[in-house]
Amino acid sequence: MIRFRISLRTLSKLASVLAVLMIAFPAMAQTTGAIRGVVTDAEDDLPIPGVTITLFSDALIGGVQQRTTDNTGGYQFVELPPGDYDVTATKPGFKSVTVAGVVVQISRTVVRNVQMPLSDSTEETIEVVATRNPVDTEETSRGEVLTKDFLQKIPAGRSYQSAVQMAAGVTGGSGGNPNMGGAAYNENTYMLDGANITDPVTGTFSVNFNYDAIEQIEVVLGGYEPEYGVSLGGVVNLVTETGTNNLEFDSSLFYMNGNWNPKMDERLTADGYTLAPTGFDSNYQNLTLASKISGPIVRDKAWFIVSYQWARSLIANTGISVPRDFDGHYVLGKATLQPTSEHRFTTFIQMDPSTIDNLVQDDPFVKPEAQQRQTQGGYVTQGRWQWFLNPDANLDTQVVVQKSYIEVGSVPCTHDRTLGYNTCKPTEPEGFVDWETPGRTGLYGAYDSVAFGYFYFDDRYRYQASSKLSLLGIDDPLGGTHDLKAGVEAVQTVWDQIQGYAGNTLYYDLNEVSYDPSTFKNYYWLETTGPIKFRTTQSQWNAFVQDAWKPIPDLTVKYGTRFDNVVSRNDLGEPVLTGKLWGPRLYAAWDPFGDQKTKIGGGYGRFNDTGRLGVASFTSAANYGSKLYLGEYFSEGSGDKGYINGSGDMYDITPRENLNTSWDNLATPHSDELLVLFQRELVRDVAFGSNLTYKMTRFMYEFDQTNVVYDQDGSGVIGSRTGDPLIDIYRLRTPSLARRDYFQGDFYLDKVQSRRWAGRLTYSYTQSVGSSTQSLSGSFANDPQTQYNYGPMATDLRHVVKGYAYWSLPTDPWVQTIGVSFEYYSGAPLERYYYNDWSYSYNLRIRDRGIYHRFEPVWVASIKFSQDLDVKRGKLVLDFEVNNIFNNQSPDNFSSAFYTLNRLFAYSRQDPLRLQLGLRYQF
Amino acid sequence: MRALPLLLALTAGCTYEEGMTIADLTGTVVLPEEAVTRTFQKQDGTEETLTDPRLIGPVYLGLFSGVQDGLKSYTHPLMGPMFQPGVPGDTYPYAGTTVGDLPFPCFESLVCKVSSGRYTDFDNMVDWFTDVIETPIVDAYGDEVDTGDYVRQTCYDLMHYTTDEEVRLTATTDRNEDGVIDLKDLDFVQGNDGKFYADFTIWQTQYVDGFTLWGWMDAPSEVSHMFSTCDPSQGYQESTYSSDFAGGMQYPDLLNSPSLYISSGDWVVSSGGTHTYSSPDDHPEIHLDFLVTE
Structure with missing residues (x-):
């Protein structure tokens, strides 16, 4: 695990952070994921400290990121935009290992442990294709993440409103606003790249955008953490593409x-x-x-x-x-x-x-x-x-x-x-x-x-x-x-x-x-x-x-x-x-x-x-204040003015209030x-x-x-x-x-x-x-x-x-x-x-x-x-x-x-x- | 787990009291045995006195700030100012309900003549109009209706109903659970003392300490057999083939201006029979034991 030590420098930064918190303001839903894991020796399964972990992805702006494993062999990358990642572990004395195609999803942590075989040369590399663990042993919410693959390959209606219906617990609704977790159609929260876009009047969705620009949709029906805000229903957390180094x-x-x-x-x-x-x-x-x-x-x-x-x-x-x-x-x-x-x-x-x-x-x-x-x-x-x-x-x-x-x-x-x-x-x-x-x-x-x-x-x-x-x-x-x-x-x-x-x-x-x-x-x-x-x-x-x-x-x-x-x-x-x-x-x-x-x-x-x-x-x-007049229909055979002559030609007055x-x-x-x-x-x-x-x-x-x-x-x-x-x-x-x-x-x-x-x-x-x-x-x-x-x-x-x-x-x-x-x-x-x-x-x-x-x-x-x-x-x-x-x-x-x-x-x-x-x- | 006490503390005290006492007020209405006896004028000019529980009309119950004797010949709710000569002041009821109401009766000839909760079945209803008061039910073609099935079928046809429960004209619930629907399953059931008893509920009422329960029973007209509390020009508008009529409904100010609708033959609570509430749990017995004769 990463050991987080608070240094004086960090304290000074935190002080400025607190100042920002006091004058600015905060919030919410996650738009990124994380990768963590433990690097061990393939021979004896003991953790290896000091391994350089390099992370690369087309989705990762700022270039590659590197961490070094701690004493427990642990490493962690956080705030990763959703997408496919390659994780490479290198250390002298071991073969380099690259795990390709690690899929990062919104608000999920991918656990990717790496085993490194001994080697005389770091030139020797092993490349493995990442398998996705179908069990997320750390996630405590009830919901699903719909990836771009899923959204593009499943007949889902080409709108995020209809795609959300794929999640268990989402049914029916009204006007594209689903019932989530038994709640009313107007009791959900919609987030777009971390911004709340729920209609402040109706409680429904309020924006439309290009379906193909969606990177992932997180549909949360329960068990979500306080940062996701308030909602009697569910949360539709939309994250759009960011671009890459390629046109x-x-x-x-x-x-x-x-x-x-x-x-x-x-x-x-x-x-x-x-x-x-x-x-x-x-x-x-x-x-x-x-x-x-x-x-x-x-x-x-x-x-x-x-x-x-x-x-x-x-x-x-x-x-x-x-x-x-x-x-x-x-x-x-x-x-x-x-x-x-x-x-x-x-x-x-x-x-x-x-x-x-x-x-x-x-x-x-x-x-x-x-x-x-x-x-x-x-x-x-x-x-x-x-x-x-x-x-x-x-x-x-x-x-x-x-x-x-x-x-x-x-x-x-x-x-x-x-x-x-x-x-x-x-x-x-x-x-x-x-x-x-x-x-x-x-x-x-x-x-x-x-x-x-x-x-x-x-x-x-x-x-x-x-x-x-x-x-x-x-x-x-x-x-x-x-x-x-x-x-x-x-x-x-x-x-x-x-x-x-x-x-x-x-x-x-x-x-x-x-x-x-x-x-x-x-x-x-x-x-x-x-x-x-x-x-x-x-x-x-x-x-x-x-x-x-x-x-x-x-x-x-x-x-x-x-x-x-x-x-x-x-x-x-x-x-x-x-x-x-x-x-x-x-x-x-x-x-x-x-x-x-x-x-x-x-x-x-x-x-x-x-x-x-x-x-x-x-x-x-x-x-509205209004006066109601009765028309010709009511005066047939009884009047000549075209209305019942009540009080000043008015029949009824509705107060303005x-x-x-x-x-x-x-x-x-x-x-x-x-x-x-x-x-x-x-x-x-x-x-x-x-x-x-x-x-x-x-x-x-x-x-x-x-x-x-x-x-x-x-x-x-x-x-x-x-x-x-x-x-x-x-x-x-x-x-x-x-x-x-x-x-x-x-x-x-x-x-x-x-x-x-x-x-x-x-x-x-x-x-x-x-x-x-x-x-x-x-x-x-x-x-x-x-x-x-x-x-x-x-x-x-x-x-x-x-x-x-x-x-x-x-x-x-x-x-x-x-x-x-x-x-x-x-x-x-x-x-x-x-x-x-x-x-x-x-x-x-x-x-x-x-x-x-x-x-x-x-x-x-x-x-x-x-x-x-x-x-x-x-x-x-x-x-x-x-x-x-x-x-x-x-x-x-x-x-x-x-x-x-x-x-x-x-x-x-x-x-x-x-x-x-x-x-x-x-x- | 160290967070658990904090979480429990945060959840504690989250119970909510609306600060408004809303209650279903329940009680019993009691009618004297004489309330089911009435003298009618027949079409040939002769009079006939009938005694039958089907004579019990809709009962109107209201909660008022109080009652006062001397305003009318009967005990009357406290009245607001009179703004126009001859027009009674408003009584401004807090709440109220009925025992028996005036649902759509399916035939024009029955408009304002049928209170719910008074007939064991449709045959019992036909029997009342045809054999007892001798004003047979007439259908849209002017033909006499002589079977309960015809009444039921007409109601089903007009309103697209599928059960008697939806029609709401007859008893459909075996209240005493003896296996049959009979006289003991109507709104009013005769007790061993000869009086008629009916339970009432004034639903979801905002309780006001000290308000007074007052009410009366509308007896059918001695001539037309209609209820004076019913407006025949209102209610469900039936317009099918040769049927074109309104089904009738209660006037909307029966509790605001009851004296406009109380007439000879009606039974009103006497001053001693009202109930002033001291608790929403009160279960009063209100006696409509004063016969209006004027």
């Missing part, structure tokens, strides 16, 4: 089509759903054009990578005459500078401006001119300084600024009539958006509608500064060594919103005959008090300290805690969510036989939810997790493993209705505390009844890369029961329904099987690779709601949550074939991928509450068979 170029074009599948309207009709008579054809096309270039700016000193991806998709799947048209441009540029062995500087900037036209895809009566456009995107930029005080001590400091935005308004008009999109009037210029003329809309599902004048501008900011000090290999006087880390972080997030209606008025029209604006009757209309603009903020600072203690060589104990101090304020500046939160964690991993082939581990951890701006904004006061309140004494939602880990190598390169997780989540964010009094089953209102049951007053709470209980057992076989193939097969058994599937829900709004709230949730997928494998055929030099994936999900509990007289919706339960019925099982198999062709100065890769090769279309989502039908029908089925063709050029 490399990669460009690809992928096209996916699913149009030849049964038309969605036919499928829905078979389910008993009647669509509007449109000339609709289902549409699914996806095109991505991606390029990246990387290389040296100064050899061994400065590298760069620039990547770009254009993503365009046309998807229409619910009977809409125009498709959802997504057009995104993802840019990621990164530069790494290591002028000396002591300092490494990294900066990146990511941007992803995108537009989505024809946003409304759930109402078949919406006309093209009533469609909406959403523009979204933003940027993340990071500046990072890694200061290597010595080989076993470093300070990692970073500053991150993120802005993301969403703007929603009417879809611009076009003179191009071939698209069928909103057509411009002759006098209107291309792309014209009318922000002045009041919009018109129709009652849901009743008739046609025209321009919808709602607009929404949303800007979100995150300012983050963090610093982490790592002191590794510290000798413990009582025995063993410590890897100590401590960090602090400060984060400020801001959410600015502007909402309004064009012309400050919105007409609700009634036209039951046909689409003809001239015959519209105003059903009613709203005059609003004008656009509203408001801001919600959160201030947070946190600190953590953690230690990985190895009291004996085969036992690793990881413990530590973090402290989060958070204040979230609504638009009045009132502190809505405050917390001073401790998150202690204790885990251990033991190799009982000391042969690197068995691991028994586990532990306990507490994970806090510090809240997000979407929760704090619940009590923001800003709201949002009446939602917050209970003074809110708790902070948290999970307590118990984890048991087991791994055992069965045969060479193949390990069997099992993870058992029990997680209790308590005091989740809820809102209840404080104004109305319901009847015995919650179907009707019989009174109100204010005397006006029409006024909704909700109260933010964290009741003790808002809870989840989650158990999952994973059993897996893991075949690491060797003999041209790798694979992983996982079976997971899950019980996931609780009261709330989101971190802010209204499960307790209807008091009598509280009795039914607790039960199996959508994440209660009892049996899940996931299998992935790839095989590179022995056809050198033209490499052919086949990748396959198989996923099976037993049916999720089905929610069925019943008619509620009061709310005119179907939110009444008569049985406990989740016991009514279960979905049918869903399974999908996909295959991918890649052919490499050597061409001048590079390589051409042909990709052919078939998703869902058996074209299963089992329902994956039902509705019992659609329009006026109180019956079950599937409004969503699994994605049908799709073909993807890809062409890639690399040099």
Whole structure:
């Protein structure tokens, strides 16, 4: 082991480090790995001190690194960018030994012991190809690292959001945001090269970038150390490529089509759903054009990578005459500078401006001119300084600024009539958006509608500064060594919103005959008090300290805690969510036989939810003031003014203030997790493993209705505390009844890369029961329904099987690779709601949550074939991928509450068979 | 392992008290034997007095700051200021519930005439309307409905239900676990003393020390057999083929302005029968023993 001695020089450095910690700030998730091992004499197996260990990799900026083994023969390299490494051991009197192809993964430590035979000459060398140990005897987290090989060779969907689904314990979700470890889709943390990119408002992912730029993805579902931050769900830790000393170029074009599948309207009709008579054809096309270039700016000193991806998709799947048209441009540029062995500087900037036209895809009566456009995107930029005080001590400091935005308004008009999109009037210029003329809309599902004048501008900011000090290999006087880390972080997030209606008025029209604006009757209309603009903020600072203690060589104990101090304020500046939160964690991993082939581990951890701006904004006061006017429809045969003459022509006034309140004494939602880990190598390169997780989540964010009094089953209102049951007053709470209980057992076989193939097969058994599937829900709004709230949730997928494998055929030099994936999900509990007289919706339960019925099982198999062709100065890769090769279309989502039908029908089925063709050029 | 005491210390004290007493308040409603006797005016102008537990209408229970005698002929919750002559002031209830509510009755002719928890099965319901009060159920075609199966099937068709439990018009739970669903499984069960007893739960109520439980039973109209607490123009809107009607629902201010809906024949708690809470664990017995006669 490395002996870390604190010298005066080091002390002076530490003093300056502490000063930095006090004025700067700290943080988090690991983006590097480590290699360590023991060098022994091949003859007598005794440790050899003084061996020079040289580390080389294309991924290693700064040139080769060297260490010398200590008295125990131990060596260690830390803060290594993920990639393939060669380890060479040399010492006079021994043959040099090179272990090639050591794969370093994020946050993992590769144990690579070396045996050196005696020799008279160091000129004699032995080169061995590294085998990957399938058992990581020191790792205490529950999760997986998806390497570039895996990501490129498995049919994984070409997005990190879909690739994450390959990990055991990750299921379903919403909008590309998975459920991880039984948590809600908006309770995960996303990291990009160490920067937190979780949307501060929604708790979902917030950026897109070129899939080919990903080096590795670490998917962590539990047991993670304090430096990974707070999350009731999992952590998606993305690390992108850095570049190398070689100029490399990669460009690809992928096209996916699913149009030849049964038309969605036919499928829905078979389910008993009647669509509007449109000339609709289902549409699914996806095109991505991606390029990246990387290389040296100064050899061994400065590298760069620039990547770009254009993503365009046309998807229409619910009977809409125009498709959802997504057009995104993802840019990621990164530069790494290591002028000396002591300092490494990294900066990146990511941007992803995108537009989505024809946003409304759930109402078949919406006309093209009533469609909406959403523009979204933003940027993340990071500046990072890694200061290597010595080989076993470093300070990692970073500053991150993120802005993301969403703007929603009417879809611009076009003179191009071939698209069928909103057509411009002759006098209107291309792309014209009318922000002045009041919009018109129709009652849901009743008739046609025209321009919808709602607009929404949303800007979100995150300012983050963090610093982490790592002191590794510290000798413990009582025995063993410590890897100590401590960090602090400060984060400020801001959410600015502007909402309004064009012309400050919105007409609700009634036209039951046909689409003809001239015959519209105003059903009613709203005059609003004008656009509203408001801001919600959160201030947070946190600190953590953690230690990985190895009291004996085969036992690793990881413990530590973090402290989060958070204040979230609504638009009045009132502190809505405050917390001073401790998150202690204790885990251990033991190799009982000391042969690197068995691991028994586990532990306990507490994970806090510090809240997000979407929760704090619940009590923001800003709201529309509006006057409601009843239209011609109500005056037929009784009046001549076109409306009921109530009071000053007004029928009703909605106050400007949002009446939602917050209970003074809110708790902070948290999970307590118990984890048991087991791994055992069965045969060479193949390990069997099992993870058992029990997680209790308590005091989740809820809102209840404080104004109305319901009847015995919650179907009707019989009174109100204010005397006006029409006024909704909700109260933010964290009741003790808002809870989840989650158990999952994973059993897996893991075949690491060797003999041209790798694979992983996982079976997971899950019980996931609780009261709330989101971190802010209204499960307790209807008091009598509280009795039914607790039960199996959508994440209660009892049996899940996931299998992935790839095989590179022995056809050198033209490499052919086949990748396959198989996923099976037993049916999720089905929610069925019943008619509620009061709310005119179907939110009444008569049985406990989740016991009514279960979905049918869903399974999908996909295959991918890649052919490499050597061409001048590079390589051409042909990709052919078939998703869902058996074209299963089992329902994956039902509705019992659609329009006026109180019956079950599937409004969503699994994605049908799709073909993807890809062409890639690399040099 | 030396870190364990520290970790335990950190986790200690993490229990959380919301600081708000939320409780399911439970108790028993008691109706006198006379509450199931009522005199109806038949269509031919004659009167008929009936005694039948199916006459028990929905019971409304509310928690108020207090009650007061003298406001009405019956004990009435404390009332806020009257802003308009003739319009009672608001009582501002803290919470409340019902025993029996007014679910969608599947036929227009049954709108506002059926309270849940009063019929053992659909045949029992048909029997009540056809044979007892002699106002047969009529379907959308004007034909008389003479079997429970027809009622059940109509409900299933209209609402796409698959079980009686979803329809919520009849008893579906064997509450006393004697193997059959009968009179002893309805909301109100007659005791040996002839009175009718029903358990109630006021769900998830924010407890206020000293609030008072008050309530009344809405008896069906002597002429139309409808409940006065039900608004026939509201509720589920059925629009299928020749059926086009609203299913009816409770008025949303029954506890705010109860005097607007309490009418002759209804039973109201007497001043001695109310209960003022001293603990959320109270299990009061509230007697609706005052017959409104005006």
